[in-house]
Amino acid sequence: MRIGLFATCLGDTLFPDAVRSTAILLTRLGHEVVFPPGQTCCGQMHINTGYQREPVPLVRDFAEQFGDTSIEAVVMPSGSCAGSVRHQHATVADRYGDSALRAGVATVAAKTYELSELLVDVLGVTGVGAYFPHRVTYHPTCHSLRMLRVGDRPLRLLRAVDSIDLVELPGADSCCGFGGTFALKNAETSTAMLHDKLDSIATTGAEVCTAGDSSCLMHIGGGLSRIRSGTRTLHLARILAATRTTPDVLTEAAA
Amino acid sequence: MSTFLGMPARPPRSPYGTGNLRGDEAFPRAAHHELGNGQLRRNLGRATTTIRAKRLDVTGELPDWEALRDAGSAIKTDAMNRLPELLEQLEHKVTEHGGTVHWARDSAEANEIVARLVKATGSSEVIKVKSMATQEIGLNEHLESVGITPYETDLAELIVQLAHDRPSHILVPAIHRNRDEIRQIFLDRIPGVDPELDNVPAHLAAAARAYLRQKFMTTKVAVSGANFGIAETGTLSVVESEGNGRMCLTLPDTLITVMGIEKVLPRYQDLEVFLQLLPRSSTGERMNPYTSLWTGVTPGDGPQGFHLVLLDNGRTAALADAIGRAALNCIRCSACLNVCPVYERTGGHAYGSTYPGPIGAVLTPQLAGMHAAADDPNSSLPYASSLCGACFDACPVKIDIPSLLVELRHQHTEQTGTTPEKLAMKAAATVMKRPALYRGAQKAAGLGRAVAGRDGTISRLPPPFSGWSDSRDTAAPPRQTFRAWFASDEGRAALRAAADEHDRGRTREEPDRSQDESDRSRAEDHRNHGEDGTA
Numbered sequence: 001m002r003i004g005l006f007a008t009c010l011g012d013t014l015f016p017d018a019v020r021s022t023a024i025l026l027t028r029l030g031h032e033v034v035f036p037p038g039q040t041c042c043g044q045m046h047i048n049t050g051y052q053r054e055p056v057p058l059v060r061d062f063a064e065q066f067g068d069t070s071i072e073a074v075v076m077p078s079g080s081c082a083g084s085v086r087h088q089h090a091t092v093a094d095r096y097g098d099s100a101l102r103a104g105v106a107t108v109a110a111k112t113y114e115l116s117e118l119l120v121d122v123l124g125v126t127g128v129g130a131y132f133p134h135r136v137t138y139h140p141t142c143h144s145l146r147m148l149r150v151g152d153r154p155l156r157l158l159r160a161v162d163s164i165d166l167v168e169l170p171g172a173d174s175c176c177g178f179g180g181t182f183a184l185k186n187a188e189t190s191t192a193m194l195h196d197k198l199d200s201i202a203t204t205g206a207e208v209c210t211a212g213d214s215s216c217l218m219h220i221g222g223g224l225s226r227i228r229s230g231t232r233t234l235h236l237a238r239i240l241a242a243t244r245t246t247p248d249v250l251t252e253a254a255a
Numbered sequence: 256m257s258t259f260l261g262m263p264a265r266p267p268r269s270p271y272g273t274g275n276l277r278g279d280e281a282f283p284r285a286a287h288h289e290l291g292n293g294q295l296r297r298n299l300g301r302a303t304t305t306i307r308a309k310r311l312d313v314t315g316e317l318p319d320w321e322a323l324r325d326a327g328s329a330i331k332t333d334a335m336n337r338l339p340e341l342l343e344q345l346e347h348k349v350t351e352h353g354g355t356v357h358w359a360r361d362s363a364e365a366n367e368i369v370a371r372l373v374k375a376t377g378s379s380e381v382i383k384v385k386s387m388a389t390q391e392i393g394l395n396e397h398l399e400s401v402g403i404t405p406y407e408t409d410l411a412e413l414i415v416q417l418a419h420d421r422p423s424h425i426l427v428p429a430i431h432r433n434r435d436e437i438r439q440i441f442l443d444r445i446p447g448v449d450p451e452l453d454n455v456p457a458h459l460a461a462a463a464r465a466y467l468r469q470k471f472m473t474t475k476v477a478v479s480g481a482n483f484g485i486a487e488t489g490t491l492s493v494v495e496s497e498g499n500g501r502m503c504l505t506l507p508d509t510l511i512t513v514m515g516i517e518k519v520l521p522r523y524q525d526l527e528v529f530l531q532l533l534p535r536s537s538t539g540e541r542m543n544p545y546t547s548l549w550t551g552v553t554p555g556d557g558p559q560g561f562h563l564v565l566l567d568n569g570r571t572a573a574l575a576d577a578i579g580r581a582a583l584n585c586i587r588c589s590a591c592l593n594v595c596p597v598y599e600r601t602g603g604h605a606y607g608s609t610y611p612g613p614i615g616a617v618l619t620p621q622l623a624g625m626h627a628a629a630d631d632p633n634s635s636l637p638y639a640s641s642l643c644g645a646c647f648d649a650c651p652v653k654i655d656i657p658s659l660l661v662e663l664r665h666q667h668t669e670q671t672g673t674t675p676e677k678l679a680m681k682a683a684a685t686v687m688k689r690p691a692l693y694r695g696a697q698k699a700a701g702l703g704r705a706v707a708g709r710d711g712t713i714s715r716l717p718p719p720f721s722g723w724s725d726s727r728d729t730a731a732p733p734r735q736t737f738r739a740w741f742a743s744d745e746g747r748a749a750l751r752a753a754a755d756e757h758d759r760g761r762t763r764e765e766p767d768r769s770q771d772e773s774d775r776s777r778a779e780d781h782r783n784h785g786e787d788g789t790a
Binding site: 013017019020024027029037040045051145191218222225 | 282283286287290296597600601638639640642643644645647648661663664665666668676677680681684687690693697700714719720722723726727728729730732733735736737740741742746749750752753754757
């Protein structure tokens, strides 16, 4: 399958390992990964902060970059960006776009998937040949959980990983407190939520906390680092891309 | 012949300065005080966790819970779409059954009407049923200012009133208080209370009961709100847990009910849906202990004078807007408060309004406006959410609160002039739509490595990012962006190796298709399930 990879602005700039792992994983599963070079950002930060005029060019760019009919599916290692493309781009196009934009947005939204959805629903795999001999706990990010309804797809992928020790996270479906600009505008409330999440992670004794969103992991990982916790964060794609023969795709320090 | 003057361009919001739809401080500042109160955090955490679990139990046992939510949503949407017609029908039916209907544009008018009606009875005190509408308009404060003493009879409202405090939860107004605090409030404020009173809940309840019974027997006027008003029959309804409400609704000579105009339901039969949705969502009970229904006046039985005050106070303004209209579907069950991670940490006072929590953050700016230019605390409410969406899942009438919050944020930024944030957002969009500029910005971000410590993390950032770095380290940006890697020889080689690995796997053994097929069909089941949900 010819799959368009959207790196997301955060993934491209700050967490390239997660995107790299996504590209390697899909290629190893026999698919062609294309990276439209004009891509930048889905505009989610703008929309969620209350700006809908400003991201119109971003929404248009996204539809153009991935509109090519030879791209059969669009994937991104981020539940919240996939949620934005699928649910919010239409709102922006309805309000400030023309009929061409509305049509373009609808076409691209229909073939857009978060990584676990693409693997399980479109490519029909749960066992991806990964090997990861570590104790891992999974945090379901809010937008994956409630906007996309990914359900247990990430957990099914993780359970199929060779030698993994997967432990349940207590209160997993509670928000970690990131919320994009919420973490800046309501920093103290965000921190209170973060600390409860860190306490939950600590009870699992996990070496790694994983999730499908680099943004939430940036927040959780930043908190874990600050309290000098031994637990590190790793995007789901990086665990799924690790194999016995190539464990060292994790070249750079953990995010 | 009358002259038609037309509708005002924009229906009036609740007036600035009256009632309780606005706090003194913006949410982050108010939350700061509450977050520092460890006792409050523990009280709230314990209470919301308990109610959450109870709610999940009793909603999970109904096989048609989702259908009930759909029905509730449909009935409310229908009611909002023909509100004028239904309200006139309600007025007609109430009048036909011996009641008197009054229309109040805003809190000031409603307060004056109620005070006038009480004075006409010659009474200088009223007993009150727990009511959000009268809390919203600040009725108690107004009555006191004209020499009428209101007595709250709901146990939690009584605690709040005696403590000169404000409610902090729609359903459990004293959720922020524990029993030691309540014991002290009773000792200090209930005249003649047993000085040996301990903190056993039954003893506390008994002390309140002794005090309230005396009020029930001697007070001639009661004021209530209404959970529902039925247009078809003119029937009003209050649901409650303690029976104190029913005492107020049946014992006095005069009953005055203040009802927000959005509480109207078309048909008597609609109660079938809401009397299942409301208690299960709010208290986690299958049925609330007391459901009182009354229709006008019944000679020789119950209050012989009945007045219904229909309150607008910004509701028409909300109705005129697609966003606000959706928020008016709220039945005040408080399920969204109990699942909200923000509410759980800050409590209700941080929202500054009678309506706290996620629905309050939507409803309050709709009713009272945001007046962004005047530094209105209400303009901070749409941002008091991480948009986690738990409220949407919990709402018995399926109000899409996260989307409404995002829309209100949009309204807010459209109402404000140029701000540093707006300029930054414009600049970010400009950079991001030009790949060349974008690559430049990525390079600049990479320079963040220079300020990182030896451990590769950045522990302090300048404003407006300092709130972030107060509690979180930031990893130093990587040397290479993904797009640079993808275009590099290294990237091409890595992907070629991955493709080769796939080809080798193919020649070595055929993949097990049967496993893949069964995964695919299970995936379809999940997808269908997801689409049937509230996504």
